[in-house]
Amino acid sequence: MPAPVILHQYDFSPFSEKVRLAFGLKGMEWHAVDVPIAMPKPDLMPLTNGYRRAPVMQIGADMYCDTLLILREIERRQPAPSLYPDGQQGLAHALSYWVERTTFVPAAALATSVIGDQLPAEFIEERKAFMNHDFSKEASLRERPLNLQRLHAHLSWLGQMLEGGRPFLLGDRPSAADLSAYHTLWFARKNGGPTVEAALPLGPLLRWMDRVAALGHGTRHDMPAGEALAVAKASEPDLRGMAGDEDPSGLRAGQAVRVSADDRGRDPVRGVLVGADANEVVIRHENERVGAVHIHFPRAGFDVVAD
Numbered sequence: 054m055p056a057p058v059i060l061h062q063y064d065f066s067p068f069s070e071k072v073r074l075a076f077g078l079k080g081m082e083w084h085a086v087d088v089p090i091a092m093p094k095p096d097l098m099p100l101t102n103g104y105r106r107a108p109v110m111q112i113g114a115d116m117y118c119d120t121l122l123i124l125r126e127i128e129r130r131q132p133a134p135s136l137y138p139d140g141q142q143g144l145a146h147a148l149s150y151w152v153e154r155t156t157f158v159p160a161a162a163l164a165t166s167v168i169g170d171q172l173p174a175e176f177i178e179e180r181k182a183f184m185n186h187d188f189s190k191e192a193s194l195r196e197r198p199l200n201l202q203r204l205h206a207h208l209s210w211l212g213q214m215l216e217g218g219r220p221f222l223l224g225d226r227p228s229a230a231d232l233s234a235y236h237t238l239w240f241a242r243k244n245g246g247p248t249v250e251a252a253l254p255l256g257p258l259l260r261w262m263d264r265v266a267a268l269g270h271g272t273r274h275d276m277p278a279g280e281a282l283a284v285a286k287a288s289e290p291d292l293r294g295m296a297g298d299e300d301p302s303g304l305r306a307g308q309a310v311r312v313s314a315d316d317r318g319r320d321p322v323r324g325v326l327v328g329a330d331a332n333e334v335v336i337r338h339e340n341e342r343v344g345a346v347h348i349h350f351p352r353a354g355f356d357v358v359a360d
């Protein structure tokens with residue numbers, strides 16, 4: 054029996070919404086393990102050796118970090134319907150990378166300009182350290198004019214892509230680019246309500262947002278964290294061949310390395326390099342709660358150095 058697809062996620066998380074929609078696009082069955090919205094995350098750490106961001110996809114003893122790679126792996130395991138229709142994988146990746154890096158923080162801060170005072174004080178403090186950003190209501194209100202400015206050009210570019218009645222950003226079919234552009238706006242609207250909706254130039258995007266939302270979330274089952282740990286412990290990492298010598302800086306399989314995100318939360322994840330190519334870096338980690346696991350990162354957005 055194939056190992057279940059498990060997403061370590063929380064419902065409030067916009068990047069998790071992107072993956073939930075990818076399951077919807079593909080009509081997949083998956084299991085949700087609820088992780089806390091801030092550290093500590095004691096049932097995730099044994100699986101990821103320190104990578105704490107949401108979401109993480111687990112299949113057996115393989116952990117896929119970062120939604121860029123998670124979507125690529127979902128596509129590899131279930132190719133149809135495609136997240137990269139008409140051979141547009143490169144374009145979809147590039148658009149996703151641009152749109153998330155430009156819209157995530159301003160969109161989140163617009164939401165917290167409305168709901169910032171409903172979030173636990175510890176969450177606000179934790180995110181200050183983790184993201185170097187103050188998401189308190191007070192600071193978010195003060196920054197609201199700037200955050201509206203920061204989104205303006207990017208949202209107008211999305212509108213231009215949809216001109217002439219094009220249903221999705223890359224054409225007639227939804228792609229990873231749509232999910233990446235959608236989830237930060239979903240978060241801003243859902244939490245910012247009418248105040249944020251009225252302030253953002255969303256008019257040309259509303260029907261497109263409805264189409265993306267209609268993809269749904271596939272078939273979700275909730276799973277306790279302990280069960281996910283047991284699945285990892287009972288599984289062997291996937292040994293599908295990845296080149297051990299394709300790192301452009303000369304790192305080689307078998308070497309101890311540290312992998313860090315190059316934007317927020319740069320705490321390194323340590324392990325032994327299993328393989329690396331232009332798109333992916335895989336390290337091995339062993340822990341008594343889960344045995345041996347492989348932790349996969351996308352190449353883009355992560356730095357890998359010898360430990």
Ligand SMILES: N[C@@H](CCC(=O)N[C@@H](CS)C(=O)NCC(=O)O)C(=O)O
Nearest residue numbers: 066067068090105106107119120121
């Ligand atoms: N580039 C990452 C970004 C993930 C991210 O920043 N996720 C947010 C939640 S939506 C997060 O992890 N925040 C800190 C946390 O949950 O501990 C991805 O595509 O997965």
